[in-house]
Amino acid sequence: MAAELTAHQLIAKHRSTLDQALETISTRAYWSPHPEHPKAYGEDGSLSLPEGKAAFDALQGARFDLDQPGTDDWVGGEVSPYGPELGITYPHPDIDTLLPAMRAGMRAWREAGAETRAMVSLEILARISARTHEMAHAVMHTSGQAFMMAFQAGGPHAQDRGLEAIAYAYAEQTRTPGTAEWHKPQGKRDPLALSKRFTPVPRGISLLIGCNTFPTWNGYPGLFASLATGNPVLVKPHPRAVLPLALTVRIAREVLAEAGFDPNLVCLAAERPGEGIAKTLAVRPEIKIIDYTGSTSFGDWLEANARQAQVYTEKAGVNTVVVDSTDNYKGMLANLAFSLSLYSGQMCTTPQNLLIPRDGIETDAGAKSYDDVVADLAASVSGLLGDDARANGILGALVNPDVKTRLEAAAGLGEVALPSRTITNPDFPDAVVRTPVIVKLDGAKPDAESAYLSECFGPVSFAVAVDSAADAVELLRRTVRDKGAMTVGAYTTSEEVSTAIEETCLEECAQLSLNLTGGVYVNQTAAFSDFHGSGGNPAANAALCDGAFVANRFRVVEVRKDA
Amino acid sequence: MAAELTAHQLIAKHRSTLDQALETISTRAYWSPHPEHPKAYGEDGSLSLPEGKAAFDALQGARFDLDQPGTDDWVGGEVSPYGPELGITYPHPDIDTLLPAMRAGMRAWREAGAETRAMVSLEILARISARTHEMAHAVMHTSGQAFMMAFQAGGPHAQDRGLEAIAYAYAEQTRTPGTAEWHKPQGKRDPLALSKRFTPVPRGISLLIGCNTFPTWNGYPGLFASLATGNPVLVKPHPRAVLPLALTVRIAREVLAEAGFDPNLVCLAAERPGEGIAKTLAVRPEIKIIDYTGSTSFGDWLEANARQAQVYTEKAGVNTVVVDSTDNYKGMLANLAFSLSLYSGQMCTTPQNLLIPRDGIETDAGAKSYDDVVADLAASVSGLLGDDARANGILGALVNPDVKTRLEAAAGLGEVALPSRTITNPDFPDAVVRTPVIVKLDGAKPDAESAYLSECFGPVSFAVAVDSAADAVELLRRTVRDKGAMTVGAYTTSEEVSTAIEETCLEECAQLSLNLTGGVYVNQTAAFSDFHGSGGNPAANAALCDGAFVANRFRVVEVRKDA
Structure with a gap:
């Protein structure tokens, strides 16, 4: 089956955005491709405010199907902090079926290379951006954020953080060239000569454990950093904030399929009440990376027990x-x-x-x-x-x-x-x-x-x-x-x-x-410029976003032979 | 006291070497500033073959004094795999005195910035290079390598790996600018404006646990990666291969002092027979980074127990x-x-x-x-x-x-x-x-x-x-x-x-x-071009050398204020 979205099309559409992001993370100046104002949406295929509300309303009281393999149940009990029960159910995974299915598309995703992975990731973000008005309602009615904050922090600001992670991931994977010719002089004898090929390879399935308050803002950096470095991503949302990440997973799966990749590279793991599926998933041998935002106690547990994985945690602190x-x-x-x-x-x-x-x-x-x-x-x-x-x-x-x-x-x-x-x-x-x-x-x-x-x-x-x-x-x-x-x-x-x-x-x-006395507040950080956390004190072991956040999500394998 | 070596002098001497290293890690072509041939040494202040031998001979049967604080004993029992007892004793540390002393110089070392740290590190390497003939004997008579291999692998090749680590460390610290002006448009209102300053900060004391077979080649990457990112380095050599790293520590201390820094930023921890001081040091709260080459069992122990530290291990594998x-x-x-x-x-x-x-x-x-x-x-x-x-x-x-x-x-x-x-x-x-x-x-x-x-x-x-x-x-x-x-x-x-x-x-x-059939062998890797290990299978959790090897040895702290 030919891909509906070719790499060529995606490069034409997104390469300049990637380049601007790469430039901005090195200057730390202000930049964002994602408009902050609700009125900026509604044209060029993006949902307007009423369209976003209608889309959100249509989701309620229904099954949220993702066509994932190994679905053994339908679960969900989100109640908006504003009152209404959302009434949405999501696929519950048989993880012995789902995890192998997620690995099936890894080789093609690896072979696509860093640029195509970045472009596909940017297309996912672009489609999320087009649905920002829908996402705003989903974030509002799971986190309790007021509409305007849910719109901005859950929409453009979260998308900025995702793009920032994609840019870091691309930069890190491409600092080693794809190939090299190596000639070592040997005096009067012929030089030693080798041809070398360097390939970024993924670690394995990446688990995102979402939080209740900022499901997209805190979730996108890890999700996109792992996906852009070649890893499948299993999204385990907070049971009270499933919808924003379920929408994200749906869009990611659509784009992956259209670009000719296995949609199971991104899957959702919703859980039954009290199931604690994160604890089960976190120690599975297939899980090689974990991104987590939440309590210190569970973050500490992950760091101590999920020893087979690279674990990135944002826990609690006292500001x-x-x-x-x-x-x-x-x-x-x-x-x-x-x-x-x-x-x-x-x-x-x-x-x-x-x-x-x-x-x-x-x-x-x-x-x-x-x-x-x-x-x-x-x-x-x-x-x-x-x-x-x-x-x-x-x-x-x-x-x-x-x-x-x-x-x-x-x-x-x-x-x-x-x-x-x-x-x-x-x-x-x-x-x-x-x-x-x-x-x-x-x-x-x-x-x-x-x-x-x-x-x-x-x-x-x-x-x-x-x-x-x-x-x-x-x-x-x-x-x-x-x-x-x-x-x-x-x-x-x-x-x-x-x-x-x-x-x-x-x-x-x-x-x-x-000495902040104007319109910037200590609690706000801007992607591409501010670091969120430092990764150097007990509140978090990683910062959003820097080289360390992406560099160990993949490894480079070298194949060398006599030239 | 004015520094004998100014940053300006060091930049004039070493900046072009750093630039060439930075260029080469991105092309992966052949390059080395460290000559492989023994006859290349003996001029420009470097020791000739007989001078190196004489220097090595003079070390034997004597105390190897480093003028470190907190020395409570003199220990050492190295016996050359070629037969002779070396008869050298080294300072044994009272770690409750030594560790605080090592932290005293951290602020000045941090404030020196990434470039000066790279230049001082390069001067250390240059002085090690000048003593390659002495080091060759030290490596030969601790590892059992034949002279020519000890000379090349313990000398120029090890120095190359150290330089490579310095280059990665410099690149990683400077990908974020020192300062940024951030102006966010606000429609008709004045833009939001912040002045930001970004500082790479060290994690804490870095512990190098050396190995018997390649004390310098396996030791230099971690030593220089940590030092160049601002961390003091405590070198705990293998008890049978102390001398090569003791010489390294002595040279590092000399250069640090001459450049106006605290020599205690690099110290040696020699141990009594059977003391197992690595196990004690590894879980000290002051130790924030550990580099280790050795058995799988102790590597696994470090990964499981030295939870306060970033742990980089090269363990055993089956090739x-x-x-x-x-x-x-x-x-x-x-x-x-x-x-x-x-x-x-x-x-x-x-x-x-x-x-x-x-x-x-x-x-x-x-x-x-x-x-x-x-x-x-x-x-x-x-x-x-x-x-x-x-x-x-x-x-x-x-x-x-x-x-x-x-x-x-x-x-x-x-x-x-x-x-x-x-x-x-x-x-x-x-x-x-x-x-x-x-x-x-x-x-x-x-x-x-x-x-x-x-x-x-x-x-x-x-x-x-x-x-x-x-x-x-x-x-x-x-x-x-x-x-x-x-x-x-x-x-x-x-x-x-x-x-x-x-x-x-x-x-x-x-x-x-x-299909290697010529003069390159599967067991050899060249710095700046080949990766040593992958960091993605059980033999090692890191590769020499890549972004991941350096990126988490420091963190970036941002200070921002209204512009």
Whole structure:
């Protein structure tokens, strides 16, 4: 069967995008081929807002068939954090049938070479991009993100991260040439001469273990890095966030088939309630790569037990912001208020601990006591979220009942500087919407440590009173070293404090945002420019995205002979 | 104290070498800046042959002082495989003193940046190169390699591998720019603008666990990859091969100090007899990277237990040559005979199993039966080693008594096609010199499997009778998959068999040498062009050298602020 999509067509369509991505990861300047504005979609074959909504509606209450081999059951019980049951069922795999079937297409995929694999991967991304409005609803109604965030983070930003991974994978595979002629002089004798051929070869099946909050954004880097380096990818979504990745798998399978490859190179593994299929899959000998985002406990388990695989984990951390001084007090408060509020603090990058000197700070608006800073921040959050419509648009919904439990318990950990408020979402009355709580803790009191040195995932922040900037730096160091951090923020006008914080982040390997007072927030990273995580502290063993994230997903085999 | 060696001087001296190395790893053509011929040394400050010998002699029977902190004892009991006791003692570390001292210079080394680190590393290599004649004796009298091999493999070839690692490390650290300006358009509003700084940061102390047979060749890649990426390196040599790495550490410390860095960035950890200090060091929290060459059992232990570290291992494998057919029978026999004989088969790349169809093979010299092939190979080895002087120059000495024990036991595993012969070394009468044994085994007999499916390190080869080429390919696949392989060789004139063997090597991830009949041997790889190991089968989890070997030895920390 001739492929409907030839490599030639795909190169004509996508090569320039790949080249631009390769260029951008080396300059780290701003670039994205995926529009952020919802109105940018609806032409050139992409779904408009109403078309995306209609497509999402049509998925509900039905089987999501993927025509995968070895389907032995239909499973699924997603309930939107906004209330509705999705009523979608997905194929449940007989893994003894599915895994061998996934390996069948490996040779042709390997033989296609790095460029064709990149082009096919880019076509998958392009088709995902065309369905961004549909994906936005799927992400919104599984993660609880508000629509606009689900659209952007679940759509173009996730696609950017996928493209970035494809670019790194392509660069890594092509830094060794396909062939080489080697001539070693031997004085007056003929030179020694060899002809060599170098082939990037895949490791085996790659397992993606998805998360509930950012199924596409956290999933695409590993998915595309593995696929572009020649590996089949088995996608095991979080049981509460299957749909976004099921849509992704469906599109990938369509494109693979049209390009003449085996669609089983990308498959879905949905699971029965409580089945824990990830644990079974993770130690199968066929699984050679694992990408995981989720709890520290299961991440640690994977690292310890899935010894046959390369394991890339993003786990939990405790993110800190040091508040030492500022020349833009208002900007600082506004920036922090938004960071704490966005998606109800349910980002792995949301600040948790705000370290504030108990003697107060210097600002452009005069000296502010510890209590002033905390009260002003509380007022800033209250102001930001004062309008319910705007609050709903920023907060989204709590992703699961555990977050609500933690939020409620947090109020008992210390003096509440800003109580959490319940907000009604008029469109989705069953959504659980809460504003952040800010709790005061004294860093000098040992009994407060168990609170601020544990990750409290959700809209909970601790205003930790510290003795001094030096004390803050020391606590920052201890927090990153012992608990890990996806992000660190700091506000200071002091060269000395700034240097101490930077040095701490360099030594403890944490990504630092300094004095952000505008429209960029500590919890946001941009593909092609910012690294997400460092891979060098306990929060994650890999960064998105760098050479190390792709280099060990394939190996190079050399065949040499006398020339 | 001002540095005696400035970055400017080092760049003037070494930058062009780095650039040529970077160019060559992307073309994989032949290149080396390190002369292979002993006569090339003796000018421009390098030691001549007699000067090298005199320097080596002066080291014996003395303390090898390195002026390291935390030295609590002097240890060492090296005995040359050629007979003489070296009588050298080395500093034994109090690791609670040494490890903190090694960390003290990390910040300055990190702040020096990737280029200066590369230049200092290149200066270390240049000084090692100047002492190649001294190193040759050190390698010869610890590994048992014959002088010429010790000179080349322990000198220029090892230095090439070190330089290759420095080049990869530099390329990897500089693919992200030092700074970036990021401007994201916001329609009619001002763009979002950030200034970003990216810094490669080290992981921590890197531990090199050296081996007995190739202390420098197998040690330099990890040592220089870690040092060039900013990590201090603690060198734990094999107790029988301390001197080559002690010389290396001494030179590294001198250069570091002259360039204004802390010499304790490179230290030696010699051990007491039976101390097993590697096991203690490997799980210390300060140790973040481990490079290891040695037995599978300790390599597996490191991978399982040194969880706080990135662990790079080269362990044991079973190397296979498939003998299917040839159009150069004489060339094949000569090539194989040399491969089996070089350094008494004590290379991790030496072929062990020769798979030969029991019904014989087609050759340019007519059909040859299985017995013909084995007898002709035996005759070829005997011819190669018939002259004792030449035999001594090829074989070197057995590195330790275990090899001799295995060699003697091998004769009992099957019919001996070529018995091992004792050779006297007139210069070193105590050297244990033996020619290789070739033992016939029947691949169809299950009881033979335990012999040919175990690594039998040393001058032992098995001529395994197989049913057919297809049978050979299947056994090759099983051997690589279950036991690992550093090398695979094959001789065939059949397109079909060649394709099957190549496909097997691509699928099982093994490096293949096809139809070598000239002056290149399956056991030899050249830096900048050939990969040593694949990192994708059980023999080794890394290849020398590629992006994956360096990319995770450092992390990139980003500091961003509003522009």
